Amino acid sequence: MVDALPTPHALRDAVPLSDATQGTVERARADIREILHGADRRWLVVVGPCSVHDVDAAREYAAQLHALQQEVSSSLLLVMRVYVEKPRTRLGWTGLLHDPGLDGSGRVNDGLRIARALFEEINAMGLPVATEFVDPVVADYLQDLVAWSAIGARTVESPLHRQMASGLACPVGFKNSTSGDVTAAINGMISAGATHRVLTIDDDGRAAVRQTPGNPDTHLILRGGTRPNADRHSVHVASAAVARERLVPRVMIDCGHGNAGPSGAQTVVLEDIIRRVQGRNEDMTHVLGIMLESHLEEGRQLFVPGVPMRPGQSITDACVSLEDTRRLLRELARALG
Ligand SMILES: O=C[C@H](O)[C@H](O)COP(=O)(O)O
Numbered sequence: 001m002v003d004a005l006p007t008p009h010a011l012r013d014a015v016p017l018s019d020a021t022q023g024t025v026e027r028a029r030a031d032i033r034e035i036l037h038g039a040d041r042r043w044l045v046v047v048g049p050c051s052v053h054d055v056d057a058a059r060e061y062a063a064q065l066h067a068l069q070q071e072v073s074s075s076l077l078l079v080m081r082v083y084v085e086k087p088r089t090r091l092g093w094t095g096l097l098h099d100p101g102l103d104g105s106g107r108v109n110d111g112l113r114i115a116r117a118l119f120e121e122i123n124a125m126g127l128p129v130a131t132e133f134v135d136p137v138v139a140d141y142l143q144d145l146v147a148w149s150a151i152g153a154r155t156v157e158s159p160l161h162r163q164m165a166s167g168l169a170c171p172v173g174f175k176n177s178t179s180g181d182v183t184a185a186i187n188g189m190i191s192a193g194a195t196h197r198v199l200t201i202d203d204d205g206r207a208a209v210r211q212t213p214g215n216p217d218t219h220l221i222l223r224g225g226t227r228p229n230a231d232r233h234s235v236h237v238a239s240a241a242v243a244r245e246r247l248v249p250r251v252m253i254d255c256g257h258g259n260a261g262p263s264g265a266q267t268v269v270l271e272d273i274i275r276r277v278q279g280r281n282e283d284m285t286h287v288l289g290i291m292l293e294s295h296l297e298e299g300r301q302l303f304v305p306g307v308p309m310r311p312g313q314s315i316t317d318a319c320v321s322l323e324d325t326r327r328l329l330r331e332l333a334r335a336l337g
């Protein structure tokens with residue numbers, strides 16, 4: 001079975017970039033670059049659901065996060081995780097873009113349009129959007145709406161993803177691999193910094209070759225692996241490794257994934273980081289921000305295709321509740337001063 005997709009041009013015509021959104025995206029990209037390169041001392045906080053499965057709940061979450069942004073903006077730059085594609089370890093739901101009906105019917109045409117409209121709406125509120133491009137083709141449809149993007153632990157060694165990152169106009173975080181090794185991410189950042197000739201599609205959907213400019217705005221994300229790597233020693237080792245390569249010498253700590261452990265204790269990881277900031281620990285000078293998986297409700301629910309899911313609770317990884325997110329981010333902002 002082969003279904004035609006709209007061209008990137010046609011999708012942008014159907015869901016255009018508003019002036020408000022363009023302003024949000026450009027400001028946020030510029031602010032993030034300043035954070036990466038040390039001109040802005042705030043921390044970058046990439047926070048939001050592990051995955052979006054309900055658009056109304058994502059809108060509600062965005063409105064609440066936007067309100068919080070006003071309070072903490074002198075210490076933190078909040079960028080909302082609006083993850084519409086999920087890379088799976090084996091099998092599982094691969095995200096709203098691939099399956100907006102949550103029933104396995106796989107209406108990707110609808111998913112692309114829904115994702116683009118949601119990205120536009122959240123940006124138009126004044127809240128920038130972060131996402132992981134799992135399929136490089138998706139970037140051709142959505143990247144004008146994205147302030148920050150991740151290359152995940154499962155794709156960090158992929159040449160295609162590194163080449164995609166070299167052509168993205170936004171800053172990109174590279175995660176350490178699922179084993180915990182940071183070498184693939186560092187190699188990925190070096191590769192993304194160079195120009196490549198990439199096979200892709202053009203705005204009219206034709207197969208094309210694009211020469212990428214190279215992306216100087218990349219950074220490392222510590223997400224743990226076979227053991228956590230949010231501790232002082234790991235931060236020191238990782239930041240020294242990126243500095244040796246003359247890459248952005250500070251790192252982001254992901255409070256989830258391999259750092260949260262099987263019980264999903266992101267709050268424990270973040271509380272420890274807050275204590276280290278309060279204690280003026282030297283390792284915290286090598287940190288540029290955090291990632292937190294957070295949703296309206298705490299935890300996760302088991303996804304069963306075709307069965308109605310609760311709107312505000314994750315159907316992928318366990319999330320911190322919005323209430324705890326507010327409390328923790330306020331504490332972090334106070335600690336950073
Ligand atoms: O962030 C989400 C998940 O950790 C990632 O998609 C892998 O999920 P899985 O191991 O449940 O497939």
Ligand SMILES: C=C(OP(=O)(O)O)C(=O)O
Nearest residue numbers: 050152153154175223257
């Ligand atoms: C899939 C994710 O993370 P990782 O690549 O670290 O597993 C994620 O952040 O959604």
